Amino acid sequence: MKVVLLGPNGQLGVDIRCCHEQSGEPFELLSLGRDVLDVASPDGVERQFKDLDFDALINCTGYHRTDEVEDNAAVAVAVNAHAVQRLAEVCERRRARFVHVSTDYVFGGDAGRTDPLTEADPVAPVNVYGASKALGETLANLALDDLVIVRVASLFGVAGASGKGGNFVETMIRLGRETGALQVVDDQVMSPTATADVARVVLRILVEDCAPGLYHVVNDGAASWFDFAREIIARARIDATVTPCSSEDFPTRAARPRYSVLDNTKTSMALGPLPPWQAALDDYLRARGHVH
Ligand SMILES: NC(=O)c1ccc[n+]([C@@H]2O[C@H](COP(=O)([O-])OP(=O)(O)OC[C@H]3O[C@@H](n4cnc5c(N)ncnc54)[C@H](OP(=O)(O)O)[C@@H]3O)[C@@H](O)[C@H]2O)c1
Numbered sequence: 001m002k003v004v005l006l007g008p009n010g011q012l013g014v015d016i017r018c019c020h021e022q023s024g025e026p027f028e029l030l031s032l033g034r035d036v037l038d039v040a041s042p043d044g045v046e047r048q049f050k051d052l053d054f055d056a057l058i059n060c061t062g063y064h065r066t067d068e069v070e071d072n073a074a075v076a077v078a079v080n081a082h083a084v085q086r087l088a089e090v091c092e093r094r095r096a097r098f099v100h101v102s103t104d105y106v107f108g109g110d111a112g113r114t115d116p117l118t119e120a121d122p123v124a125p126v127n128v129y130g131a132s133k134a135l136g137e138t139l140a141n142l143a144l145d146d147l148v149i150v151r152v153a154s155l156f157g158v159a160g161a162s163g164k165g166g167n168f169v170e171t172m173i174r175l176g177r178e179t180g181a182l183q184v185v186d187d188q189v190m191s192p193t194a195t196a197d198v199a200r201v202v203l204r205i206l207v208e209d210c211a212p213g214l215y216h217v218v219n220d221g222a223a224s225w226f227d228f229a230r231e232i233i234a235r236a237r238i239d240a241t242v243t244p245c246s247s248e249d250f251p252t253r254a255a256r257p258r259y260s261v262l263d264n265t266k267t268s269m270a271l272g273p274l275p276p277w278q279a280a281l282d283d284y285l286r287a288r289g290h291v292h
Helices: 011-023 042-050 073-094 128-143 168-179 195-207 225-235 265-271 277-287
Strands: 002-006 028-032 056-059 097-103 147-152 181-185 213-216 241-245
Touching: 002 011, 011 028, 011 195, 042 073, 056 073, 056 195, 073 097, 073 128, 097 128, 097 195, 128 147, 147 195, 168 181, 168 225, 168 277, 181 225, 195 265, 195 277, 213 265, 225 241, 225 277
Parallel strands: 002 028, 002 056, 056 097, 097 147, 147 213, 181 241
Antiparallel strands: none
């Protein structure tokens, strides 16, 4: 089996490469970075895949600077939707499996929601980023049958989110050390998720040839950003206070979902359980050398 990986230098892409190397799974992984292929270029995609033989394509690319995207909808739609459609069409022609990475931010519009969102729930984005990713999902679905959409959320991985300049864990640790006092929003609840765990599931999807469809691939449990920050500071043994505040205290350009916790039952049943986010956080802190 030959698998193409797009976005190999991003936070998730790096862990998929590491996980593949460590697993010893007998398939070839071909990484195509942005320097080789700008997915938003229609000609580039056609040229790159014209003579390339492959069995599966994993798309970890994304334009996800949520606030910046609000004023750059055209770029977001180009990268997160039209490029996804084009890649799906390429896979359909090749009879290859397409594994596309999407987001919990396709949800959020159901204001009263308090129970985890399943794959059967309708999308309801509250910002341009979420809308562009939801459109990408729809266009890919229209283009091919052998499609696996992996919805992930609030990622932390050793490579850091290059697109965002670090990830939330690193930001909290840095600010905690610098200021000794953190204020973090307590009214946005989500599923903190380690890219290392997502990478393992993505590999299982390929190796076990699981049924096509939507999969919510997140660590077990839920947390507000305040809960998450408090655990980071406590587990990394940083001498800092963490105080809850509301989204109104930190206005952002883009609206954020108040509740976007994903239910991972379908994924766990098909591909094995995902660890709780607290255990994933401990692994991450150890891997980064924040704790020993
Ligand atoms: N980070 C999160 O919290 C989060 C949450 C939910 C969903 N997601 C989704 O998960 C996926 C992976 O996220 P991540 O955290 O790994 O992001 P990341 O670290 O920013 O990686 C994204 C990768 O996409 C590449 N890329 C962006 N635009 C491209 C283009 N036009 N052509 C080719 N490559 C391009 C970037 O290349 P460069 O390295 O050159 O910038 C980067 O390597 C994305 O689809 C994202 O929407 C992320």
